[in-house]
Amino acid sequence: MPPNSSSAAVNATDLKDNEITPIEMTSKNKLRWYEPETKILWVNVIFIVTLHVISLYYFITFPYTEHKILLVWSEYFNLIIILLKYFFFLILSKINKYFFFSGTNYPSVQYTALITTYIHGFGIVAGAHRLWAHRSYKAKLPFRIILALCFFSTGQNSIFNWVRDHRVHHKYTDTEADPHDSTRGFWFSHVGWLMIKKKDEVRQRGRGIDMTDILEDPVVQFFDRYFSIINPMLSFVVPVFIPVYFFNQSLKWTIVTQIFMRYPWLLNITWSVNSFAHMFGYHSYDKSIRPTQNIFVSFVTGGEGWHNYHHVFPWDYKANEFKSFWFNPTSLYLDMFHKLGLIYDLRRATPDHIHKLAERKGDGTHHSQHKFSQKAVDCS
Numbered sequence: 001m002p003p004n005s006s007s008a009a010v011n012a013t014d015l016k017d018n019e020i021t022p023i024e025m026t027s028k029n030k031l032r033w034y035e036p037e038t039k040i041l042w043v044n045v046i047f048i049v050t051l052h053v054i055s056l057y058y059f060i061t062f063p064y065t066e067h068k069i070l071l072v073w074s075e076y077f078n079l080i081i082i083l084l085k086y087f088f089f090l091i092l093s094k095i096n097k098y099f100f101f102s103g104t105n106y107p108s109v110q111y112t113a114l115i116t117t118y119i120h121g122f123g124i125v126a127g128a129h130r131l132w133a134h135r136s137y138k139a140k141l142p143f144r145i146i147l148a149l150c151f152f153s154t155g156q157n158s159i160f161n162w163v164r165d166h167r168v169h170h171k172y173t174d175t176e177a178d179p180h181d182s183t184r185g186f187w188f189s190h191v192g193w194l195m196i197k198k199k200d201e202v203r204q205r206g207r208g209i210d211m212t213d214i215l216e217d218p219v220v221q222f223f224d225r226y227f228s229i230i231n232p233m234l235s236f237v238v239p240v241f242i243p244v245y246f247f248n249q250s251l252k253w254t255i256v257t258q259i260f261m262r263y264p265w266l267l268n269i270t271w272s273v274n275s276f277a278h279m280f281g282y283h284s285y286d287k288s289i290r291p292t293q294n295i296f297v298s299f300v301t302g303g304e305g306w307h308n309y310h311h312v313f314p315w316d317y318k319a320n321e322f323k324s325f326w327f328n329p330t331s332l333y334l335d336m337f338h339k340l341g342l343i344y345d346l347r348r349a350t351p352d353h354i355h356k357l358a359e360r361k362g363d364g365t366h367h368s369q370h371k372f373s374q375k376a377v378d379c380s
């Protein structure tokens, strides 16, 4: 049985008042990335800059071919990314060897990054984003616990804060009330917003967001209550402990791969949804909004770059019109968990609704407006 046949297909008009509504613009003043009244949070600036400087150093100089176990453990998101990155790392390691490490004998710790970025990314995409922020499907208790464990190993905010910021972002996209308003530029929407105090408009509008579902979820409540213990434990302590203790890997290189490579990498690909996917790409479903269809972001995030579609149908569990393994693997995993009975009530926009909307509001790049590609598209 196809996973969606028992799913609730919904249209935007089916949304209830207390659910996330499609974009509803608040007053729009044009803001620059830095406003005179902006209060810079220097602790965040120092933390983020230091993390990225050290990370850049290790991304360039890391002996990639000698630490494959650690790389698989912490870096790679899916098979194609493994292959591409391995190819990229191979070239980089040759450059490293020539310029930086000739003659150096590194401890032979082998392979590790796949598992952690993979697990972590799933916690963000399937957990915080598609389940908690958008309620695009329902999940049974064990699955919610797994998602929370995955999400709390990403070193991001508490689920409550993450979801509230994301719901404000959807409701007031690219306005003054959007925490990472992309009209303030690439830099601001990517990371700048995490270095300043939020505008009053964000806080004020955020207070109006209905968060009762989050407050009523015992899994979220438990994990958020112990955020300051669980977050560092799952994000840093456990991922370093496992390869060192069980697989006899070097402590130094495990810390490097987990804290200075995997962590900033995952942060940047998460942030890329707010920056790249609000600036570069097509507006196939609604040309009046900034979010775009960005294949690069989809590729690195496991399916979160179909952002024009996502902003038009935020409650669609695939966050995309199509079925596609490489550019939306998260949806395939959700289909699998649906078959296993761990998740249910998956919500999906109807093809008819999508096509009509694309025709009326899109920029003309939707496949239904290109006869040659219509047959190749699987909208299930």
Ligand SMILES: CCCCCCCCCCCCCCCCCC(=O)SCCNC(=O)CCNC(=O)[C@H](O)C(C)(C)COP(=O)(O)OP(=O)(O)OC[C@H]1O[C@@H](n2cnc3c(N)ncnc32)[C@H](O)[C@@H]1OP(=O)(O)O
Pocket (backbone or CB within 6 Å): 041, 044, 077, 117, 120, 121, 122, 124, 125, 129, 155, 156, 157, 162, 164, 165, 166, 168, 179, 193, 194, 195, 196, 197, 198, 199, 202, 203, 204, 205, 206, 207, 267, 269, 270, 271, 273, 274, 300, 301, 302, 304
């Ligand atoms: C392979 C996988 C790929 C995955 C891709 C997945 C893509 C999914 C889709 C895209 C989504 C992308 C989202 C990215 C989010 C990442 C965020 C991180 O975790 S980054 C990593 C880690 N995180 C970090 O590095 C940064 C951690 N965060 C911070 O340092 C700060 O929050 C800040 C600097 C961001 C703002 O500081 P400041 O402005 O001082 O604000 P404070 O917070 O201090 O709260 C003060 C007061 O304001 C109140 N309030 C706040 N917001 C709202 C709201 N929206 N409304 C209403 N109220 C709000 C708040 O309740 C509090 O009230 P009270 O208690 O006083 O009554």
